Amino acid sequence: VVMRSSVMQIRDLEYVNAARAIGCSTTRILLSEIMPNVVNNLIVIMTLEMAHAILLEAALSFLGLGVQPPMPSWGLMISEGKEMLLFQPWMITIPGVALFMLVLAINLMGDGLRDVTAPEAKG
Template identity: 50%
Template sequence: MTAAATVQPRSPARRAAQVFFRTPSGVAGLVLVLLVVVAALFAPHLAPYDPVQYRPIDRMQGPSAQHWLGTDLYGRDLFSRVVYGSRISLAVSILSVSLALLVGGTLGALAGFYLKWVDTLIMRVTDVLLAFPAILLAIALLAFLGGGFWNLTIAIAVAYVAPFARVARAAVLRTRDTMFVEASTALGASDLRLLLRHVLPNATGPILVEVTLRLAYAILGEAALSFLGLGTQPPAPAWGQMIADGRPFLETNPWISIAPGLAIMITVLGFNLLGDALRDALDPRLGR
């Protein structure tokens, strides 16, 4: 037996991990996302000041050794507010995307697995949702529900149900007619077992990539809605609301808006780079 014959083929998970960690942009995206996650988890230990406490004596100060990113109109430390703001942005994005994945992924999986009238009904509903831009649909829902953390989460989740349904349907369609699924069907496996044990585990790649990209969109959506006053209400340190608070002072004190704007940019960039690298790593057609 030759040495070449004894070489074991790489498992899909190992191949994907090797491709991912050979991608500089993917590693950079992972580092950026981890930095934001660490900031959110350890905000009480990283923030030097209370993010909502007014300090009129310190108002409108520029970046310094005492206040790294300066202070706002009410003397609140901007670095502390940006750090605590990561909690709100990540919480809204993770909860909304998880809810959208649960509802949209389930509907898409059922549509792709059963086809016929089930597929027609679900896809027509998603067509109606996709006819509205996500941000406008979220604004309409918030106009009906009112602002606040949980209503904001629900509005963003509803806006992203349709894209998840489409992605899940396409992923299931590529898997449902494979030989191992047909073999399990011939052995008498139930539909639920086929979906949970055979179809969905082999359709997770595109769904996982969609999750990372939708997290970036959700953070942008949360910031935009907070900027309009429809998100988490003051004095909570929401990034979008912080940008809105600094808008009247862009010419004289631009750091009030620049600090949360940079936080949004870094977070969204991290998730986008991570999603692009995952897409390449989970695509077996690349053959790397």
């Protein structure tokens, strides 16, 4: 939905109309004018959804609805470590910090990729 609205917004801009007026094909307009401006939104959405999927899997595993005990999962590790919280707090903190760092790294990677591929940065 976000990608479609971005494409619809960009297709009405002057440089797209100018490319259409000089006779560029639809494929050329799509690849050279629209896609470079839409790829930023795509990168941000993909990285946010990836982080969301990781957190969702961890939450479901914590609740017992995700992967089962032979399979490793940070949510499962946190769930199993909550019974030993007073005596071995690292059983929760290490998987929790690792999960936090992974999600933060994915979000920062998406932000950095967006900055690199931004058309306004290319000048």
